[in-house]
Amino acid sequence: MDETLAFHKKIFCIISNQRVFRSKSPEMFNTVLNRSGINGAYIPFQVNEDNLGKALESLHVLNIAGANITAPFKEKVIPYMDVLSEGANIIGAVNTIVCKNDQLKGYNTNAIGIMDALNEAKFDIDGKKALIVGTGGAARAVAFILNWLRADTIVVTGRNEEKNRRLADAFSGTARPVEDLLRFPLDVDLIVNATSVSSPEESEPLTELTQNLKTHGCQLVFDLNYGRRENLWEALAKRMNCGFMDGQPALAYQARRTFLLWTGRDIPPDEFLRAIS
DSSP states (O other): OOHHHHTOOEEEEEEESGGGGGOSHHHHHHHHHHHTTOOEEEEEEEOOGGGHHHHHHHHHHTTOOEEEEOTTOTTTTGGGOSEEOHHHHHHTOOSEEEEETTEEEEEOOHHHHHHHHHHHTTOOOBTOEEEEEOOSHHHHHHHHHHHHTTBSEEEEEOSOHHHHHHHHHHTTOEEOOHHHHHHSOEEOSEEEEOSSOOSGGGOHHHHHHHHHOOEESOOEEEESOOOOSSOHHHHHHHHHTOEEEOSHHHHHHHHHHHHHHHHSOOOOHHHHHHHHO
16 A cells, blocks of 8 residues: 555644634544544634635645534635535535535535434424524525425524525525514424524623513424533523424534545444534
């Protein structure tokens, strides 16, 4: 065997702002790489938005094999992609990049990971009503998959009215301002937090929303975040006497899809969950 190939280590990374150091992805992917016998490493990179283009260009320069993109850059990286998968193009957000043949190809494994997590929770959205809180890249993945799974109604709410309207229009949803949700009861089966906020100290307005949200019939609150000691959305679920799921199952399922794109190896999602539990 060529010694160069025998000792070649594949390098993967995750790119975000300071939030990158809260991510469990490095711990998870490094554990799975090791257990799979793959000579690789996964590294977090904190990047300022002004340097995002340079950071993506450096993926070629440094021979990075693949990258994850997380908030707040999932939409902002699209202009720097050479190719987009069909899903990433429709959703309008990228969370996985494959670096191959001097090209950066952007994928979205978030949406399918969310679908798999809902299946694990035995929650069928077909014909049901959902509220999505947030308007960024994660919210776009949620809206896409809920629409694809034939949700009856998708209500979108967020601070930015324009982004709120555009997201709702893109996926056959309805935009509602946060103020409306505090004043008028909403009939929904599923609430998804697609913002980066899950604890009281992170946002006073979202704390107020979760404490005063008026809903009927909610069966599940799904927070895409994880690792918060005090979780606003879990408290909301307890107040409404319904189920709660944090973002770890979705993270494991989307990581499985990402790992397959990067390595060609299909690792069971339980291995990814075990790596962070």
